[in-house]
């Protein structure tokens with residue numbers, strides 16, 4: 001059985017089962033919104049400040065997340081946001097089980113382009129792909145041009161969960177990937193009697209807001 005088949009398996013699944021399942025997750029969004037930085041923060045817990053070096057093509061990082069005592073393997077693909085790489089990255093959408101779609105709260109165009117990204121996602125990805133909208137760079141409050149409410153409204157319109165994140169401070173970064181892992185685990189191995197998992201409710205109940213909790 002190949003990994004893809006295992007990934008779409010339905011039915012009771014014990015903890016060992018998940019050791020073999022690889023959930024393909026892709027980061028997409030305009031160039032410069034912080035996709036690579038978000039992945040580095042999640043993978044290594046650090047932020048590398050400095051000059052911006054655009055991703056060329058596509059690459060991935062494997063990461064194991066523990067969800068309710070079960071190890072869930074995510075294969076996270078970081079794509080290049082630049083238009084010239086678009087045809088390359090489209091080819092990767094088809095096998096994706098989850099897509100994290102980013103904009104930059106200090107960049108209006110990156111937010112306005114979200115609808116176009118969603119159109120592409122609906123064209124090239126599987127119909128049941130898990131999508132999450134992320135407004136990144138929430139730490140740069142002085143340059144904010146997109147209000148949290150605007151992100152929330154857009155996410156509600158498309159029926160997807162929404163978080164504001166900061167790849168710099170780490171705000172909500174782990175939560176974004178954890179929520180995706182929980183949803184994928186739930187979908188892959190729903191047990192009889194297990195309470196249903198609602199990713200949007202989960203994210204709403206767990207998220208940090210910009211300015212919140214900086215004393216922690």
Ligand SMILES: Nc1nc2c(ncn2[C@@H]2O[C@H](COP(=O)(O)OP(=O)(O)OP(=O)(O)O)[C@@H](O)[C@H]2O)c(=O)[nH]1
Nearest residue numbers: 031032033034035036037054055081137166167168
């Ligand atoms: N202050 C702040 N800066 C960020 C954040 N995330 C990314 N940056 C900066 O924004 C710039 C672009 O970040 P990248 O992670 O390279 O952006 P990208 O989306 O991967 O860009 P492409 O590879 O071209 O698609 C870099 O200079 C980062 O340091 C954040 O959350 N806060």
